[in-house]
């Protein structure tokens with residue numbers, strides 16, 4: 001049986017690390033009856049922190065799917081990690097879920113990762129609500145947290161619940177919408193039970209209730225007229241109006257509670273079922289049609305089936321799990337679908353849903369639902385599967401480019417292949433972790449969002465495969481070029497006995513525009529060198545360009561003209577011209593004031609205002625050129641700069657420590673620029689040392 005689209009709700013649980021997301025979810029599942037006993041994060045037995053790595057570190061690392069059925073409505077939850085190292089998991093959760101529940105710690109207020117999360121929710125215009133958590137702790141304050149939310153995000157959160165007492169005096173919450181109170185259970189593994197609102201809270205509840213009506217009537221003329229006329233709305237009108245305001249983004253509901261104490265869960269579940277919009281009312285899903293034109297596809301069960309793979313997990317026991325978001329139609333077991341990426345047919349087996357690590361057979365999955373296909377070996381994250389005649393491909397997850405790179409090799413050389421295989425597998429599971437071989441520096445380079453993520457990938461490989469990896473700062477792909485015009489002539493001659501070798505070329509080299517690479521100009525007059533030898537000459541130049549003369553890095557952006565040459569009727573050959581050409585090019589570049597080039601990166605740094613000064617002066621210390629500074633709201637500033645790659649090799653680590661973990665950045669290659677003086681000398685020295693080391697190893 002499939003849950004029909006209007007009986008589905010999808011909620012991503014997100015927010016800064018440690019705000020209590022996993023604990024809250026555990027108790028939502030318990031309160032809703034999906035699990036018999038709620039566990040603590042510390043015990044390592046919660047539904048959503050089930051990975052070995054999560055249990056060991058007591059933090060969420062992977063997006064975890066779970067669900068609970070309340071009043072016939074299936075609520076899918078995706079719990080997400082809070083650390084920016086695992087932001088890829090948040091992105092996929094937001095893609096699969098129409099709504100997001102954003103947690104804010106009642107003591108600390110809005111923290112950095114939540115600000116970044118908010119920006120992406122704004123960009124998607126995604127319906128969202130706040131849960132102010134951990135209100136049972138000393139110095140926690142609901143009112144202060146809502147103020148902080150207002151200040152940082154310029155929204156007026158509408159309280160659906162308010163706490164009864166705070167800190168050690170937290171006695172439960174009042175549900176303003178339903179006008180009932182939930183007393184805090186005596187222990188976290190007891191359910192919340194509804195009761196009457198205490199007499200001393202009636203007045204304040206009435207105040208909050210008025211705000212609720214306003215939020216419900218906002219944007220709906222008919223409701224507004226009624227509210228202004230009668231001073232209230234019926235329960236049915238309030239629910240409908242709130243639902244519409246949430247979709248429109250004009251209303252951001254707020255909840256109070258303490259997840260780990262099971263305070264505030266009942267009212268939240270009720271709200272998700274009765275007010276949060278079903279996927280039918282969600283924004284359409286962006287896609288590309290066969291001609292790559294942008295289209296938008298509404299979530300609609302009446303169309304043929306289609307779904308997007310949002311996550312791939314390679315499970316030790318169940319094999320390959322492909323998490324899908326169904327967009328149209330209904331996915332049924334054993335259905336035949338087409339993978340839009342390569343038009344290959346894929347036969348689905350049984351379909352599943354999950355309660356954390358526990359897979360449950362789901363029957364069919366209707367539009368809007370989230371489920372799991374098992375053992376579909378050809379399915380990858382971002383694939384669209386479809387039964388349409390003219391299928392569209394849903395837009396891929398918009399992931400940040402990984403910024404922390406390391407060169408890697410196996411401690412035991414014999415395990416190099418096995419290590420690479422494991423790394424590629426990890427990259428399939430997490431698209432913000434990448435592996436590639438850099439042919440220029442001859443290193444396998446891994447890239448991730450931060451040290452934590454990379455360490456966790458390597459730990460997993462060490463534990464599961466017993467392969468120990470060694471990492472180091474990657475080499476910079478320096479290049480070489482020339483700075484003026486110069487020439488050289490070179491004769492290759494070996495004519496002692498037998499068949500001889502003879503070739504002579506005269507070259508002129510000159511710099512060309514950055515990025516042009518290689519240019520060859522044949523300026524030969526007459527028949528001094530036969531046409532047939534020209535390919536040999538070009539090969540010689542290519543060979544010489546592979547290893548430059550300053551420090552052995554590739555030579556770029558040089559135009560080579562052959563102006564003269566000489567051949568011998570018997571002793572000349574392609575090989576002889578190749579050797580002569582190589583020699584002439586090297587001589588000519590030596591005469592043309594060669595220099596080293598280094599890669600310059602475009603850098604965008606996001607920091608809190610209080611760190612701005614430190615981060616800016618650090619950037620100038622890194623030879624950075626700052627080109628702009630934009631306040632992004634919420635006290636966050638974006639700094640734009642160009643910085644040499646050599647200065648950014650440890651930036652992911654250094655920026656974190658400069659900003660107590662709150663700063664982040666994006667980086668991409670821009671251009672190559674010359675280096676001279678002491679910096680160039682150091683590069684030359686290091687290159688020479690590296691070559692000696694390599695020769696010794698051979």
Ligand SMILES: Nc1nc2c(ncn2[C@@H]2O[C@H](COP(=O)(O)OP(=O)(O)O)[C@@H](O)[C@H]2O)c(=O)[nH]1
Pocket residue numbers: 016017018019020021022023024040041042058059060082133134135136137257258259260261
């Ligand atoms: N006192 C108190 N502690 C909580 C509450 N919720 C979570 N915690 C604790 O805060 C820590 C982080 O909780 P967790 O659920 O893993 O947060 P997440 O990183 O947002 O998933 C754990 O030690 C929890 O026991 C709460 O409501 N009250």
Ligand SMILES: [Mg+2]
Pocket residue numbers: 021022023049059060079080081082
């Ligand atoms: Mg967690």
